[in-house]
Amino acid sequence: MRRDRTPVILVAVAALLLATGPFLPRWAMFLVNVSLCYGIVVLGMMLLMRTGVVSFGHGLYYCLGAYAAGTLDQVYKVSDMAVMLVAAVIATAAVSAALGLLLRKYRDIFFAMLSLAFSMILYGLLVKTSALGSSDGFNIAAAKIAGIQVAGTAGERYVRYALTVLCALGSGAFMYRYLRSHMGRLAEAIRDNELRVEYMGASVRNVIHVNYVISAVLAGIGGALAAIAVGHIDPEMAYWTTSGEFVFVGILSGTGNILAPFLGAFIFETIRSFAYEYSPNTWQMALGITMLVVIMFLPGGLWSLFTRWRKAA
Amino acid sequence: MSQILAVLIDGLIYSSWLFIIAVGLTLIYGVMKILNIAHGSLYALGAYSAASLAGYWINHGHSPMGSYGALLVAAVLVGLVAGPIIERGLLRFMYGKDEIVLVLVTYAVFLILEDLVKLVWGVDPYFIAQPYGLLGNFSVGDLTYPNYNLVLFGTAVLVGAVLAWILAKTRQGKMLLAVIHDREMSAAMGINVGRVYFLTFTAGAMLGALGGALTAPMISVQPGIGAETIVLAFAVVVIGGLGSLPGAALAAVLVGIVRAAAVHYRPELDLFSIYLVMAAVLILRPKGLFSAQEARKI
Numbered sequence: 350m351r352r353d354r355t356p357v358i359l360v361a362v363a364a365l366l367l368a369t370g371p372f373l374p375r376w377a378m379f380l381v382n383v384s385l386c387y388g389i390v391v392l393g394m395m396l397l398m399r400t401g402v403v404s405f406g407h408g409l410y411y412c413l414g415a416y417a418a419g420t421l422d423q424v425y426k427v428s429d430m431a432v433m434l435v436a437a438v439i440a441t442a443a444v445s446a447a448l449g450l451l452l453r454k455y456r457d458i459f460f461a462m463l464s465l466a467f468s469m470i471l472y473g474l475l476v477k478t479s480a481l482g483s484s485d486g487f488n489i490a491a492a493k494i495a496g497i498q499v500a501g502t503a504g505e506r507y508v509r510y511a512l513t514v515l516c517a518l519g520s521g522a523f524m525y526r527y528l529r530s531h532m533g534r535l536a537e538a539i540r541d542n543e544l545r546v547e548y549m550g551a552s553v554r555n556v557i558h559v560n561y562v563i564s565a566v567l568a569g570i571g572g573a574l575a576a577i578a579v580g581h582i583d584p585e586m587a588y589w590t591t592s593g594e595f596v597f598v599g600i601l602s603g604t605g606n607i608l609a610p611f612l613g614a615f616i617f618e619t620i621r622s623f624a625y626e627y628s629p630n631t632w633q634m635a636l637g638i639t640m641l642v643v644i645m646f647l648p649g650g651l652w653s654l655f656t657r658w659r660k661a662a
Numbered sequence: 663m664s665q666i667l668a669v670l671i672d673g674l675i676y677s678s679w680l681f682i683i684a685v686g687l688t689l690i691y692g693v694m695k696i697l698n699i700a701h702g703s704l705y706a707l708g709a710y711s712a713a714s715l716a717g718y719w720i721n722h723g724h725s726p727m728g729s730y731g732a733l734l735v736a737a738v739l740v741g742l743v744a745g746p747i748i749e750r751g752l753l754r755f756m757y758g759k760d761e762i763v764l765v766l767v768t769y770a771v772f773l774i775l776e777d778l779v780k781l782v783w784g785v786d787p788y789f790i791a792q793p794y795g796l797l798g799n800f801s802v803g804d805l806t807y808p809n810y811n812l813v814l815f816g817t818a819v820l821v822g823a824v825l826a827w828i829l830a831k832t833r834q835g836k837m838l839l840a841v842i843h844d845r846e847m848s849a850a851m852g853i854n855v856g857r858v859y860f861l862t863f864t865a866g867a868m869l870g871a872l873g874g875a876l877t878a879p880m881i882s883v884q885p886g887i888g889a890e891t892i893v894l895a896f897a898v899v900v901i902g903g904l905g906s907l908p909g910a911a912l913a914a915v916l917v918g919i920v921r922a923a924a925v926h927y928r929p930e931l932d933l934f935s936i937y938l939v940m941a942a943v944l945i946l947r948p949k950g951l952f953s954a955q956e957a958r959k960i
Contacts, residue, residue, distance in 0.1 A: 462944065472937075
C-alpha cells in the first residue's frame with residue numbers, strides 16, 4: 350500500500366503559493382485567490398456528497414458569510430478581516446445548526462429542495478433590503494487584519510491572498526483529519542447504506558447534522574473571503590444558480606480526495622475567467638457539456654483520473 | 663374591500679400562469695422521476711420563439727388576431743423539436759441513475775440551452791406586446807384588467823381538465839398510470855415504457871414552452887427568464903407534492919394568492935413569501951400537500 354501523500358502536497362502547494370504570491374501578476378493572484386475561496390466552499394459540498402446528500406442551497410451560507418463580513422464593514426465600520434471571518438463563521442454555524450435540525454430528516458431530492466427553499470428565502474429578503482443595497486449589493490473594503498493596518502494596495506492584495514491561502518490550508522487540513530475520524534468515516538457508510546449504520550448504533554441524523562454545519566461554515570468562510578477578495582457582494586450569491594455551480598464543481602472534482610475540490614475549483618475559475626473574456630455567450634454551454642461528459646464517463650469526477658492512472662502504474 | 667378583490671384576481675391570474683408552467687414539470691416527474699431543471703429553458707425557448715414568430719406575423723401585415731395562433735404554434739414547435747431531442751438524445755441513456763444525478767443531468771441541459779438561446783436570439787430583450795392589449799379590458803368594481811388574463815386563466819383550466827381527462831378516461835392515460843405505479847410490471851404486461859416516457863417528456867416540454875409563449879406578450883423576453891421561472895415552478899411542484907396534478911393546481915393557487923397578498927400589503931416580502939410557503943409546507947408535510955396517494959400520483 351502506497352503512503353498517502355495528501356498532507357505533504359497540501360502543505361507544499363500552500364507554501365509555494367505563499368512564496369510566489371508577491372511575484373504573480375495581478376490577474377493570476379486574483380484567479381488563485383478566488384478559486385481557493387471557491388475550493389473551500391466545494392470542500393464542504395464534498396463532505397455532504399460523501400454523506401450521500403446534495404444541497405441545492407449552499408449559496409445560502411456563501412451569501413450569509415459574505416454578508417456577515419460585509420455588514421460589519423458597511424454598518425458597523427469594522428473593516429478587520431480577522432473579525433469579518435469570525436463573524437462569518439459564527440453566523441453560518443448558528444443558522445446551519447438551526448436549519449440542520451429540520452434538514453437532517455430529509456434525503457435525496459427533498460433535502461435538495463428544502464435547502465433550495467432556504468437559500469431563496471435569504472435571496473428574497475436581501476433583494477428587498479434597501480439598507481444593504483437591495484439587488485445591487487454593496488462594496489466592502491477590508492484594510493486591516495487583527496488590528497494591524499495594512500499599508501498600500503499591493504500589500505493589501507497580498508494580505509488578502511495570504512489569508513485565503515492559509516484558510517484553504519486550514520480547511521483542507523481539518524477536512525483531512527475529519528475524514529479519518531470516527532464521524533468522518535461514518536459519512537461514506539451512510540451513503541452506502543443508511544440502515545446498517547443505524548443498526549450498528551450510530552445516529553445517521555447526527556452525522557448528517559454535524560456534516561451539514563461543517564459544510565455550511567466552510568461555505569461561509571469561502572463567502573467571506575470571496576467578499577474580501579472581490580470587494581463587492583450582492584444577493585446573487587444566494588441565488589439557486591450559485592448553489593448549482595457549487596454542486597457542479599463538486600461533481601466535476603469528485604469526492605475522492607480533499608485536494609480534488611481545490612483542483613476542480615481552480616479549473617472551473619480558470620475556464621470561467623477566460624471564457625468570460627473570449628466567449629461570454631457559450632461558456633455555460635461548455636460547462637453543461639463538460640458536466641454531461643463527467644456524469645457519463647467519469648462518475649468519480651476528475652480526481653478518479655489520478656487514481657485510475659495510479660492503479661495502472 | 664377592493665384591495666381584497668384585487669388580491670384575489672391578481673392571485674388567480676398569477677396562479678394560472680404558475681400552473682401552466684408547473685404542470686409539465688410535475689407530469690414529467692410523476693412519470694419519469696426526473697425533476698427537470700431544463701424545463702426553465704423550455705419555457706425560455708417557448709417565450710423567444712413566440713416573440714419571434716408573432717413579431718414576424720405582425721410585421722408582415724397579417725391580421726394581429728392571428729398572433730395568438732403564432733404563439734400557440736411556437737409552443738407546439740418548441741415542444742416537438744426540443745422534447746424528442748432531449749429525451750431520445752440524452753435522457754434515455756440516463757434512466758435508472760439516482761434521482762439526484764438526473765437533476766444534475768437536466769441542470770447541464772439547462773446550462774447548454776441557456777447559451778443556445780443567447781446564440782440564436784442574442785442578449786437584447788424582445789418585446790411582443792400587441793397580443794396582450796388586443797383583446798380589450800374587463801372591469802371588476804373599479805379595477806381594470808386586460809382580457810388577455812382571461813386567456814391565461816382559461817388555458818390553465820383547459821390544460822388541467824384535459825390532462826385529468828386523459829389520465830382518467832383514455833387508454834393512453836391508463837397505461838401511463840400503470841407505468842407510474844410499477845414500471846417493470848407494466849413493461850412485462852406489454853406496455854412500451856420507452857414510448858410512454860417519450861410521449862410524456864414531449865408533452866411536458868410542450869407545456870413548458872406553452873407557458874413561455876403565453877408569457878411572452880406580458881414581459882420583456884430576455885436572458886435569465888428561464889432561471890427565474892424554474893425555481894418558482896419548483897416551489898409549486900414541491901408544495902403540491904412531486905408528481906401530483908391536483909397538488910400542482912392547489913399549490914399554484916396557494917402560491918399565487920400568497921404572492922398577490924404580499925405584493926399588495928407588504929411589497930418588500932414579494933419573493934420571500936413564496937419560498938417561505940415552500941419551506942413551511944416542506945417542514946410540515948415533507949413530501950408536499952398531495953403525497954398520500956403514492957400509487958395514483960401523476
